[in-house]
Amino acid sequence: MVLDFLLPSPPKSWSADKTSAFHAGITAPTKAAIQPVGRHFLAHARRHIHSRTFSEDEKHVKEAEAAAATANADDDAGSEGDEPEDPAMLKRDPRDWKNQDQYAVLGLSKYRYKATEEQIRRAHRKKVLKHHPDKKAAHGGLNDDAFFKCIQKAFETIMDPVKRRQWDSVDPAIPDDVPNPKSKQDFFKLYTPVFEREARFSKVEPVPMLGDMTTSQEVVESFYDFWYKFDSWRTFEWMDKEDAEGAESRDDKRYYEKKNKAERAKLKKEDNARLRQIVDQALAVDPRIKIFKEQAHQKRNAKRFEKEAAEKKAAEEAAAAAAAAEAARIAAEEAEKNAREDQKKNKELLKRAVRKEKKNLKALIKDNNYFMPADKTPSAADVEKQLELLDNLLEGTKGLDQLEAVRKALEDGVKNGNAAEVFSAELAKRS
Amino acid sequence: MSDSVVIGINFGVTNSSIGILGKNGHFSVIANADGDRMIPNAIGFSDEEEFCGSQAAHQVVRNPKNTLQAFRNYLGKSFTEISVPSDAAHPDMISKDGAPAYKVEFKGKEHIVTVPEAASKQLKHIHEEAEAYLGSKIAGAVLAVPVYFTDKQREELRKAATAAGINVLQIIQEPVAAALAYNFGQEVAKNDAQDKTALVLDMGATSFDITILNSRNGIYTVLETAHDVTIGGESFDQELVKFVAAEFKKKTKIDVANNKKSLLKIKTSVEITKKNLSRTPNAPCSVESVAEGMDYHATIARMRMELMCNKLYAKCNELINHVLEKAKITAGAIDEILLVGGATRMPKFQNRLRDIFPETLIRTDVESDEAIAIGCAAQASLIAGFEKEDIEASTKEAVTVTPHTVKPIGVVGSKGEFITIIPDHTPLPVKRVFEFGNAEEGQAAVYFALFEGEQDPLPVKEEKPAKPAKENDDDDSEEEEEDEIVVAKPTYHQTTQLAEVVLAGLPAGAKAGSLKIEATVQVDVTNKVTITLREKSSGKQVRAQSA
Numbered sequence: 001m002v003l004d005f006l007l008p009s010p011p012k013s014w015s016a017d018k019t020s021a022f023h024a025g026i027t028a029p030t031k032a033a034i035q036p037v038g039r040h041f042l043a044h045a046r047r048h049i050h051s052r053t054f055s056e057d058e059k060h061v062k063e064a065e066a067a068a069a070t071a072n073a074d075d076d077a078g079s080e081g082d083e084p085e086d087p088a089m090l091k092r093d094p095r096d097w098k099n100q101d102q103y104a105v106l107g108l109s110k111y112r113y114k115a116t117e118e119q120i121r122r123a124h125r126k127k128v129l130k131h132h133p134d135k136k137a138a139h140g141g142l143n144d145d146a147f148f149k150c151i152q153k154a155f156e157t158i159m160d161p162v163k164r165r166q167w168d169s170v171d172p173a174i175p176d177d178v179p180n181p182k183s184k185q186d187f188f189k190l191y192t193p194v195f196e197r198e199a200r201f202s203k204v205e206p207v208p209m210l211g212d213m214t215t216s217q218e219v220v221e222s223f224y225d226f227w228y229k230f231d232s233w234r235t236f237e238w239m240d241k242e243d244a245e246g247a248e249s250r251d252d253k254r255y256y257e258k259k260n261k262a263e264r265a266k267l268k269k270e271d272n273a274r275l276r277q278i279v280d281q282a283l284a285v286d287p288r289i290k291i292f293k294e295q296a297h298q299k300r301n302a303k304r305f306e307k308e309a310a311e312k313k314a315a316e317e318a319a320a321a322a323a324a325a326e327a328a329r330i331a332a333e334e335a336e337k338n339a340r341e342d343q344k345k346n347k348e349l350l351k352r353a354v355r356k357e358k359k360n361l362k363a364l365i366k367d368n369n370y371f372m373p374a375d376k377t378p379s380a381a382d383v384e385k386q387l388e389l390l391d392n393l394l395e396g397t398k399g400l401d402q403l404e405a406v407r408k409a410l411e412d413g414v415k416n417g418n419a420a421e422v423f424s425a426e427l428a429k430r431s
Numbered sequence: 432m433s434d435s436v437v438i439g440i441n442f443g444v445t446n447s448s449i450g451i452l453g454k455n456g457h458f459s460v461i462a463n464a465d466g467d468r469m470i471p472n473a474i475g476f477s478d479e480e481e482f483c484g485s486q487a488a489h490q491v492v493r494n495p496k497n498t499l500q501a502f503r504n505y506l507g508k509s510f511t512e513i514s515v516p517s518d519a520a521h522p523d524m525i526s527k528d529g530a531p532a533y534k535v536e537f538k539g540k541e542h543i544v545t546v547p548e549a550a551s552k553q554l555k556h557i558h559e560e561a562e563a564y565l566g567s568k569i570a571g572a573v574l575a576v577p578v579y580f581t582d583k584q585r586e587e588l589r590k591a592a593t594a595a596g597i598n599v600l601q602i603i604q605e606p607v608a609a610a611l612a613y614n615f616g617q618e619v620a621k622n623d624a625q626d627k628t629a630l631v632l633d634m635g636a637t638s639f640d641i642t643i644l645n646s647r648n649g650i651y652t653v654l655e656t657a658h659d660v661t662i663g664g665e666s667f668d669q670e671l672v673k674f675v676a677a678e679f680k681k682k683t684k685i686d687v688a689n690n691k692k693s694l695l696k697i698k699t700s701v702e703i704t705k706k707n708l709s710r711t712p713n714a715p716c717s718v719e720s721v722a723e724g725m726d727y728h729a730t731i732a733r734m735r736m737e738l739m740c741n742k743l744y745a746k747c748n749e750l751i752n753h754v755l756e757k758a759k760i761t762a763g764a765i766d767e768i769l770l771v772g773g774a775t776r777m778p779k780f781q782n783r784l785r786d787i788f789p790e791t792l793i794r795t796d797v798e799s800d801e802a803i804a805i806g807c808a809a810q811a812s813l814i815a816g817f818e819k820e821d822i823e824a825s826t827k828e829a830v831t832v833t834p835h836t837v838k839p840i841g842v843v844g845s846k847g848e849f850i851t852i853i854p855d856h857t858p859l860p861v862k863r864v865f866e867f868g869n870a871e872e873g874q875a876a877v878y879f880a881l882f883e884g885e886q887d888p889l890p891v892k893e894e895k896p897a898k899p900a901k902e903n904d905d906d907d908s909e910e911e912e913e914d915e916i917v918v919a920k921p922t923y924h925q926t927t928q929l930a931e932v933v934l935a936g937l938p939a940g941a942k943a944g945s946l947k948i949e950a951t952v953q954v955d956v957t958n959k960v961t962i963t964l965r966e967k968s969s970g971k972q973v974r975a976q977s978a
Contacts, residue, residue: 041649
């Protein structure tokens, strides 16, 4: 709103450094009811409820409108026939109409077999308005109706359902290729467009589509079932090499027709084989089929697997038990061997100790005058006799401890001076 | 929105109407199976059948005791609050649990029909008619009630409608619905302050409602309202009935003043005559077998009717003046007059309005008796896609009761006059954008001062000497009666300075008035004032916000 009001310069008293000054707040507002009606109120409520400012709300509304507009734009019709025209196409010879791209001529390249009759009519009308010879002449151009003829031919072809099918069957703009079986690309990305493309030839509608990883087994199976039994309307009349209608005689005509028919049959056979190959390949690499097979396998052999697992478990347990027994046996042997060796060692030690004791005793008798009375020098015979007695005593004493006892008694006797008595007493006791 | 068909229902006292959004994008009122766009609010009980709508209205002369009419007046009221007319021409009323109820004879037995039940029956009839016309289920409806309806009455109506199987989207006020139908103040230019006031005159069959409605940026506020149940289409009918009865007596010497049945017959005929007189200067009136087998045939001139109804017209104007005074608004402050109700079609009524509002635009572009239904339909289609909770959330007090400015906010012009930017009673938050020029050549800075204003006292109305009504005078006297009333918009003067803002560094060498300075004044709900000054060509701006 433009006000007829001019803004003056600031008053002299205004200091240059400040830009604003607030003197008073507005008078406290009163509460009053507004009528909850109309779109402006709705905007108010929106702002209030979402606590948005005016500009925020405007932005939201605009965004919502834009979203709605784009949603509508998809079904927005009327753009058919507006495609840029290839200059080479405009120069085509209308006599060669069979080889022209019937859809491109009408500006329907992006629709192709999906173009509806309504779209075709609209596109044709647009093209005619543009390329009609009268129109061209009016604009000072040459009276060149070549492309107009192309348009009419294309329109005739596409509007005739039989001819349209013939053309659609051989439409060169749609590839016929079989995907590379070794392709590493994602299965669904690779095959979905292929099946979508091939579906157009189906006599049966609707055609099941590939789906995705989550598709159930039944659906997947019915999909492959459908595609193995695929009933195609694809025909190859368009490819006829010979023009049977133009034949001069009946015989010629028959001959040409026969030839054409054979050719068509061949192409059809090839096409069926091609489709079969696609389906075979898809089935072979379909990750879902693999999963299903795995699952089926699991299910079918569930019992066997169980049994096998049980057997395996039992065997393992037996092996473990055997190993344990073996270990125990080895341990026992070891212990036995050790014990034997110990025993042997002890025996040896004992023997050695006995020998040592005997030696000690012999030394003791030798040192103590052969236990003869002290005043008597032992004669050789006495010595012999005393040693014989000692041998007898030693023979009589069994074991190390008895030997030790004897030795101690004798030692005590030596100390006390009555060794000879002790000796003879011991002799008497042990013999 | 074919999936959600919504309608607007004007549930009046005497008549109801159904508004829909047509396939062509226009709102229209549909006719019921009997071909009536105005569906009479009547329920009749006979020995065999129960009638609703037009059929019930047709049999009222034969069966007045068992025909319920004008039950909306009793909705949500207790028995003691209402005055019950008890005579041969009205059904008997009793008190049932304190609430009024009708005692009728149906199929030879006595039945008690409560007022909400009657309303529910009628609403169900309307709903069925609408579904039959549209051929699809109705997802919801917006209903209208008078401004003076209490919450209790609204609740009763909502209950009755729900009982009738109607999904009530919203209940709005009649004058507001009418304003929507007239699209009053809805075309808001962006950043433009639209402050419009309308006088909604709703003359129904039995009441005259006046509402002063304000629209600020398309949001409506009811400023003042008044209603008078003694004026209405039927009071004009009564005048005509009296006249016809007197004429009949003059011709046949039969007095029908106490003959209810004869009077009813006359009333049915004069109603048609009255409607015709709105269009033609003369209209025939014929009543067959008024009494004792005597017919009445005559032509009534519009002038004659206007003369006999002079008092009623005067009463209307009195009430309008009363409302204006109550609202402290001059006639000049009214931008538009919206006419609602069939009775406002009377040429004399519109002429008399000119006495008060010589210049004001009187809107007649919407059929006046369909405006409310159309407004309801418009509102219904606006909220049709919403969830019920959203609608309820938006009509909560937190949203519908907002702070409003008390005093106008504006600037003071060079002659010291106050120029309003944000008028008083503007709901907050508010944002207004204005454009100013610079005052001098080569000005380096502009100064913007914001003021709060106060309304000047209204010009004193001159009391015109009351002239005695001269009914037998000739036609010209009518014209002389019309006084010239000075119509003035209210004026304001500055009171408090609110803020000063300076925008410096303007482009040099601009001629006086050539720079365009855009001032944005915003007041949010917490009374915070934000001022932004922006020079349009250089984009230089300054923003200041109050504490």
